[in-house]
Amino acid sequence: MNRRKERIDRGVKARSADIFALTSYREMLYLMIPGAVPVVALLCFSPMLSDYWREVIISTAIYALLAMSWDMLMCAGLLSLGQSLFFGIGSYISGSLNYYAGLPPILTLPIATILGGLLCTVLLLPVLRLRGIYFAMVTLVVPLMLSRLVEATRILGGTEGLTGLTPFPNPLTALFIIQLALLVTLFGFRRIMGSDYGLVVKGISDNDRSVMSAGLNIYWYKAQVLFLGSSVGCFAGAFGTHMDMFAGMPGFALDYSIMPVAAAVVGGVGTFAGPLIGAFILVPLSEMLRALGSLRMVFYGLFLVVFVVGMPEGIFAYIQRKYQQMERWVDVS
Amino acid sequence: MLLGTLIYGFVNSAILALLAMGFNLTFGISGVANFAYGAVYIFSGFSVWILLNTFGIPYLLAVLIAILLAALMGLAIYYGVILRIKGMPLSEVMATFGLGLAIMELFRYFDFVGFRYTLPVFIDGSFSIGDVYIDYQRMIIGLIAIGLTFGLYLFTNHTRTGLAFRAIAQDERTALTFGIDADLVGGLSMALGCALAAIAAVVILPLGTIAVEGGYEVLINALAVCIVGGLGSTVGILVASVLIGYSQTITANYLEPHWMMLVSLIAIAIVLVVKPSGLFSHQKELEERI
Amino acid sequence: MTELTPLLRASNLTKKFGGVTAVSNVDFDLQEGQLLGVIGPNGSGKTTLVNLITGFVKPTAGRIEFRGKDITGWPPYKVVSEGISRTFQMVRPFYQLPAYKNLIVPLYSPRVKKLAGGKYGNRDAVALDLLEEVGFERDAHVSYKKAGALPQGYLKRLELAKSMALRPDLIILDELFSGLSLAEVASIVPIIEKLKHQGKTIIMIEHRLKELFRIADRVMVLNYGRKIAEGQAKDVMESPDVKEAYLGSEAE
Numbered sequence: 001m002n003r004r005k006e007r008i009d010r011g012v013k014a015r016s017a018d019i020f021a022l023t024s025y026r027e028m029l030y031l032m033i034p035g036a037v038p039v040v041a042l043l044c045f046s047p048m049l050s051d052y053w054r055e056v057i058i059s060t061a062i063y064a065l066l067a068m069s070w071d072m073l074m075c076a077g078l079l080s081l082g083q084s085l086f087f088g089i090g091s092y093i094s095g096s097l098n099y100y101a102g103l104p105p106i107l108t109l110p111i112a113t114i115l116g117g118l119l120c121t122v123l124l125l126p127v128l129r130l131r132g133i134y135f136a137m138v139t140l141v142v143p144l145m146l147s148r149l150v151e152a153t154r155i156l157g158g159t160e161g162l163t164g165l166t167p168f169p170n171p172l173t174a175l176f177i178i179q180l181a182l183l184v185t186l187f188g189f190r191r192i193m194g195s196d197y198g199l200v201v202k203g204i205s206d207n208d209r210s211v212m213s214a215g216l217n218i219y220w221y222k223a224q225v226l227f228l229g230s231s232v233g234c235f236a237g238a239f240g241t242h243m244d245m246f247a248g249m250p251g252f253a254l255d256y257s258i259m260p261v262a263a264a265v266v267g268g269v270g271t272f273a274g275p276l277i278g279a280f281i282l283v284p285l286s287e288m289l290r291a292l293g294s295l296r297m298v299f300y301g302l303f304l305v306v307f308v309v310g311m312p313e314g315i316f317a318y319i320q321r322k323y324q325q326m327e328r329w330v331d332v333s
Numbered sequence: 334m335l336l337g338t339l340i341y342g343f344v345n346s347a348i349l350a351l352l353a354m355g356f357n358l359t360f361g362i363s364g365v366a367n368f369a370y371g372a373v374y375i376f377s378g379f380s381v382w383i384l385l386n387t388f389g390i391p392y393l394l395a396v397l398i399a400i401l402l403a404a405l406m407g408l409a410i411y412y413g414v415i416l417r418i419k420g421m422p423l424s425e426v427m428a429t430f431g432l433g434l435a436i437m438e439l440f441r442y443f444d445f446v447g448f449r450y451t452l453p454v455f456i457d458g459s460f461s462i463g464d465v466y467i468d469y470q471r472m473i474i475g476l477i478a479i480g481l482t483f484g485l486y487l488f489t490n491h492t493r494t495g496l497a498f499r500a501i502a503q504d505e506r507t508a509l510t511f512g513i514d515a516d517l518v519g520g521l522s523m524a525l526g527c528a529l530a531a532i533a534a535v536v537i538l539p540l541g542t543i544a545v546e547g548g549y550e551v552l553i554n555a556l557a558v559c560i561v562g563g564l565g566s567t568v569g570i571l572v573a574s575v576l577i578g579y580s581q582t583i584t585a586n587y588l589e590p591h592w593m594m595l596v597s598l599i600a601i602a603i604v605l606v607v608k609p610s611g612l613f614s615h616q617k618e619l620e621e622r623i
Numbered sequence: 624m625t626e627l628t629p630l631l632r633a634s635n636l637t638k639k640f641g642g643v644t645a646v647s648n649v650d651f652d653l654q655e656g657q658l659l660g661v662i663g664p665n666g667s668g669k670t671t672l673v674n675l676i677t678g679f680v681k682p683t684a685g686r687i688e689f690r691g692k693d694i695t696g697w698p699p700y701k702v703v704s705e706g707i708s709r710t711f712q713m714v715r716p717f718y719q720l721p722a723y724k725n726l727i728v729p730l731y732s733p734r735v736k737k738l739a740g741g742k743y744g745n746r747d748a749v750a751l752d753l754l755e756e757v758g759f760e761r762d763a764h765v766s767y768k769k770a771g772a773l774p775q776g777y778l779k780r781l782e783l784a785k786s787m788a789l790r791p792d793l794i795i796l797d798e799l800f801s802g803l804s805l806a807e808v809a810s811i812v813p814i815i816e817k818l819k820h821q822g823k824t825i826i827m828i829e830h831r832l833k834e835l836f837r838i839a840d841r842v843m844v845l846n847y848g849r850k851i852a853e854g855q856a857k858d859v860m861e862s863p864d865v866k867e868a869y870l871g872s873e874a875e
Contacts, residue, residue, distance in 0.1 A: 079427070126605040127609060132423050133423070137559070138601070146598075200731050206717055206719075210716070213679075213699055214788075215700050215789055295438070295442050298438045309414055
């Protein structure tokens with residue numbers, strides 16, 4: 001007797017589609033719990049953590065921002081192997097503003113975000129016309145070269161970087177700011193990509209000839225997406241600068257480029273929640289494995305390969321599937 | 334000074350060309366982006382070292398084994414990883430990148446770090462051209478670069494396998510209808526690219542030490558040359574290598590050595606503004622995709 | 624009597640791809656409201672001609688004027704904004720999206736917004752209406768099916784709907800009938816005729832000559848990139864050059 005696996009939507013999922021969600025509390029809860037519970041848990045419990053784990057959460061949040069930024073770029077077909085470019089530029093802008101002009105974080109953060117976003121967009125504009133692989137190559141190479149450039153020319157503090165920068169007034173403020181940024185980015189990006197605008201962007205990634213013939217300037221949209229993604233990355237860098245009170249060459253380190261990609265691939269590309277989850281898995285994990293030194297990078301690399309090949313949809317998609325659909329064996333006659 | 338610049342510039346260009354050739358071959362001709370390229374380079378270097386020092390195998394034999402190992406590695410990566418994800422956009426970039434990362438950092442973890450990891454030169458000593466001394470190893474690098482270029486040109490244009498490579502690059506489905514086994518050709522191109530990385534490694538590494546950082550450097554330099562010269566164009570790689578190689582040497586000799594890195598950056602910047610797909614690239618942006 | 628400015632005028636249009644001349648010195652005028660058929664053997668440059676007009680490819684030489692405006696070398700999105708839209712020979716929808724969602728992208732374009740007076744309105748509703756116009760049966764809910772699950776007949780109609788969504792003045796249909804059965808073609812022809820009644824100008828590239836000649840006002844024949852004949856359908860088919868192009872000449 002032959003059987004096959006059948007997957008169908010759960011009853012509660014079908015009932016909670018569209019306007020029917022308002023019919024009962026059960027349906028509404030079903031929709032709200034996946035989003036609300038982790039967020040509330042994070043917001044409530046994180047201030048209660050010890051100093052060490054609070055730093056881990058903040059570090060995770062920074063990587064999560066970079067991962068979501070990566071995901072946004074990926075939606076338009078822009079594979080970035082150089083998130084550290086955005087991080088480093090954001091870091092140096094806010095660091096320089098603080099070091100040379102004495103501006104406080106409340107000013108350097110937004111300026112670094114917007115200015116950094118603009119700068120990175122303009123920088124990468126020529127590459128937008130080319131196939132995705134060129135974007136990958138250029139983003140990989142440029143931050144590493146910029147790092148060596150700083151080393152060679154000794155500008156902006158050279159190898160030592162800019163030190164003694166202004167920290168946040170107190171750790172809870174920092175926690176609050178980064179969590180706010182995290183939530184705004186997550187829900188904001190999901191909202192954007194869920195709208196018709198998002199359809200256009202994904203259309204560009206899928207079949208750009210079609211979008212071009214529909215009267216849309218695909219390069220303009222790619223540029224917009226690039227700005228959105230890079231701004232978030234620059235924010236992460238600017239925030240990191242004030243957390244560490246330091247801006248320097250390590251801002252362009254490979255680590256900031258690789259971790260977000262690994263997190264996104266593990267969590268689920270294209271979902272924004274996936275990269276967030278990926279970061280919240282990988283970063284604490286790597287903290288716990290800190291004793292193993294270089295083995296950390298080995299794990300990132302292996303995670304990347306295994307997930308790209310074995311579970312390309314990512315953990316989030318898997319969880320989502322389990323939550324929304326049930327599977328059962330069905331006899332096939 | 335001028336003669337020295339000419340000669341060392343040539344060597345520098347040869348090094349860059351050697352580094353870029355394998356990556357360019359694999360991508361340009363078969364469309365497979367092998368971002369584990371730097372890892373293969375380092376792996377080959379360490380393989381030779383291990384074979385030589387731990388197992389006492391004669392140098393030349395160790396070199397040949399290492400090149401073979403690299404080719405096998407390429408095949409393994411292709412059949413183990415790339416085939417499973419072919420068709421998905423940019424997945425092979427991420428997967429090979431992750432793999433390369435894991436390999437390189439594994440070496441670092443097992444403490445293959447330090448100045449004792451060097452390879453001996455093939456022929457010791459140096460000779461002089463005019464009043465410039467150049468060591469034999471550097472000359473060998475130059476000759477191998479030239480030789481490989483000719484060899485590859487002959488291969489891709491005059492052998493059946495080479496032509497099959499180009500067929501797959503141009504139109505995979507049509508090539509399939511001609512009975513060309515796309516998978517095999519893809520695997521071979523990957524193997525060949527890795528073998529070239531190994532050749533580059535064994536010739537260039539004797540000049541310094543084998544360091545994990547070198548793997549990243551190699552990837553960066555190879556990518557930089559490909560960005561400037563245009564992916565897929567052998568002519569482009571050569572021209573880009575010469576341009577960047579000589580510019581770097583001139584900068585080092587007449588300005589200051591630490592500006593050398595700036596050269597690659599400027600070259601990339603100029604190319605991005607003038608002709609983003611590379612000086613000699615075949616991609617005509619939109620036209621080729623309609 | 625002054626001559627009306629043609630809606631579309633191509634002068635000396637030439638396109639070389641390296642050593643291959645795909646289009647060679649093609650001139651033609653197209654008056655508003657006409658349906659021009661473009662025929663010719665495979666490889667005669669018909670699709671390249673479309674690519675040139677719609678901006679997907681830049682001409683090596685020559686000019687294209689639309690309503691007297693020089694649009695030579697304009698990028699596709701600008702050409703669409705002026706009022707020219709096209710279909711593609713190889714239909715490629717967004718396979719993962721439902722059929723009606725496929726129309727969201729063209730409905731998002733600036734031209735649609737401009738023509739609607741600055742607001743987009745409910746795109747989903749407009750999309751569904753458009754699909755009904757091209758024959759997606761409303762009660763069968765075909766419009767909600769994933770594009771990947773639709774047969775070729777529906778995909779071609781979807782392609783037509785996409786070009787209609789842009790409210791163009793000139794529609795270029797590149798082998799819309801290819802791969803369709805006689806019945807399917809017969810069901811699409813009325814839609815094209817309706818477009819004509821609405822005053823749209825249409826260029827149709829076709830191999831299905833019988834169906835084309837029934838609706839075309841004029842026909843132009845290309846061979847090896849050159850225009851070898853133009854005029855009424857029956858006159859064109861009598862021309863010896865055209866006969867030779869399609870059927871070959873007598874063996875010596």
